[in-house]
Amino acid sequence: MTTPAPATTSSSDPPPTTSGPASFKDRSFIAVIGDEDTVTGLLLSGIGHSLPPPQSSKTFMVVDAKTSTAEIERAFEEYVVVRKDVAILLINQHVADKIRYKLDSYTSAFPAVLEIPSKDHPYDPEKDSVLRRVKRLFGE
Numbered sequence: 463m464t465t466p467a468p469a470t471t472s473s474s475d476p477p478p479t480t481s482g483p484a485s486f487k488d489r490s491f492i493a494v495i496g497d498e499d500t501v502t503g504l505l506l507s508g509i510g511h512s513l514p515p516p517q518s519s520k521t522f523m524v525v526d527a528k529t530s531t532a533e534i535e536r537a538f539e540e541y542v543v544v545r546k547d548v549a550i551l552l553i554n555q556h557v558a559d560k561i562r563y564k565l566d567s568y569t570s571a572f573p574a575v576l577e578i579p580s581k582d583h584p585y586d587p588e589k590d591s592v593l594r595r596v597k598r599l600f601g602e
Contacts, residue, residue, distance in 0.1 A: 493521040493541040493573070495534065496554035499581050504552065521548060525557045534561050541573065548573045555590070556583040565591045 492509045494501050501524045504510065512520035523537040538561055541551045555577040558565050568575055568591070576592065579585035587593050 488546055491521045491545075491548050492550045492552060493545075493548045494552045495523045495537050495541070495557055496525060496552070496578070497557070497580050497582070498524050498526065500554055500578070509552075519545075521545075525554070531560050535564060538564055542568065542570065542575065551575045552578050554578060554580045554583065555585055556580060558591075559589065562589075562591075 491511050492504075494504050494509060496504075501510075501522050505522060510520070510522045512522075521541070523534075525534060534557060538551075538553075541548050549572060551573050553565075553575065558577045565575060565577075577585075577590050
């Protein structure tokens with residue numbers, strides 16, 4: 463009696479992929495939460511996606527003095543929890559300070575959350591949650 467040979471894959475077979483809506487391969491957008499200048503500049507560079515009604519979803523949010531912390535929290539939750547097509551979330555550091563507790567407790571790899579400076583607010587590496595995690599990892 464012979465045993466069947468193990469299945470082999472040829473080089474022309476596509477590599478196995480993770481299936482499901484949370485697959486990193488499904489994540490193709492960069493989302494932005496920031497001040498008007500930052501969001502405008504990033505939109506002009508090609509970052510940003512919006513859908514017409516009835517979905518009316520977009521991958522950017524402009525934050526100004528009238529924007530409440532609750533609105534920023536909702537946008538953050540939408541981009542990092544609800545939407546499965548966002549790979550990177552860019553957020554102005556001064557906006558991130560308003561929801562710092564959410565950023566400090568965020569541990570998922572996707573989407574990556576990166577704090578960026580704005581024209582009026584310089585970058586402070588001591589506040590950056592990703593940089594602080596890296597320092598803890600290396601025992602600094």
